[in-house]
Amino acid sequence: MRILFLGDIFGRPGRAILFERLRQIRRDHGLDRVLANGENASGGIGLTAKAARQLLDAGIDVLTGGNHIFRHRDLTPFFDTTDRLLRPANYPKGAPGTGCQVYRPKDGPPYAVLNLLGRTFMAPVDCPFAAAEKALADLPGDVLVRLVDFHAEATSEKKALAYFLDGRVSAVLGTHTHVQTADAQLLPRGTAYMTDIGLTGPTASTLGMDPEDVIARFRTGLPQRFTVSRATPEMQGALLDIDAATGKVVTITPWRLA
Ligand code: FE2
Numbered sequence: 001m002r003i004l005f006l007g008d009i010f011g012r013p014g015r016a017i018l019f020e021r022l023r024q025i026r027r028d029h030g031l032d033r034v035l036a037n038g039e040n041a042s043g044g045i046g047l048t049a050k051a052a053r054q055l056l057d058a059g060i061d062v063l064t065g066g067n068h069i070f071r072h073r074d075l076t077p078f079f080d081t082t083d084r085l086l087r088p089a090n091y092p093k094g095a096p097g098t099g100c101q102v103y104r105p106k107d108g109p110p111y112a113v114l115n116l117l118g119r120t121f122m123a124p125v126d127c128p129f130a131a132a133e134k135a136l137a138d139l140p141g142d143v144l145v146r147l148v149d150f151h152a153e154a155t156s157e158k159k160a161l162a163y164f165l166d167g168r169v170s171a172v173l174g175t176h177t178h179v180q181t182a183d184a185q186l187l188p189r190g191t192a193y194m195t196d197i198g199l200t201g202p203t204a205s206t207l208g209m210d211p212e213d214v215i216a217r218f219r220t221g222l223p224q225r226f227t228v229s230r231a232t233p234e235m236q237g238a239l240l241d242i243d244a245a246t247g248k249v250v251t252i253t254p255w256r257l258a
């Protein structure tokens with residue numbers, strides 16, 4: 001089973017490259033599933049219902065979220081219309097949507113996706129470790145392919161969660177920093193891990209935004225309106241080859257397409 005998990009789709013350029021290239025990439029790589037973090041897809045912050053629908057229609061099987069997922073209010077009712085959009089499972093009780101879902105496609109093995117949010121250097125939410133334990137305890141036994149998107153700032157928190165889940169999930173993939181890391185690896189008990197799978201958007205930028213705006217914010221300390229960079233977008237993510245009979249990742253490869 002071959003899965004491409006794309007890093008944060010950023011603004012219009014990120015959506016554009018995906019609409020343009022995804023179907024061909026699916027064919028070229030023989031992809032069974034494509035997943036992506038979508039929480040920066042609208043204007044670089046948040047996700048509108050319209051963009052979510054377009055991304056799902058364009059061939060993304062499952063969209064995951066993060067700290068900006070509830071930015072656009074029209075996304076809240078959208079959660080009731082699809083099971084292919086997740087928000088972090090460790091949002092406090094009562095948040096719209098769900099953070100873990102099992103998918104049973106007709107043309108492949110079942111798989112689960114769990115979305116979690118970090119707490120270090122981020123706004124406080126419930127414990128991601130406890131949320132992961134609960135989500136895994138609730139998963140049906142026949143669902144062996146289990147993918148975790150850990151949307152978090154701190155490398156230490158990402159690695160800690162990955163080791164905590166080692167051997168219990170197929171992969172723990174980091175998102176949120178928008179910089180692809182060079183540490184794709186298999187942990188001792190077989191879980192695949194990468195600290196951050198990167199950005200689907202304008203990478204020659206400050207995390208997707210125009211550097212001029214960000215420089216001004218740092219230099220003056222004053223609030224600035226950030227604009228999405230006009231730099232050429234690229235796609236970044238992680239390519240996973242998984243033994244569906246065991247749920248173990250055979251290879252994890254950092255992936256990018258300029
Ligand atoms: Fe984020």
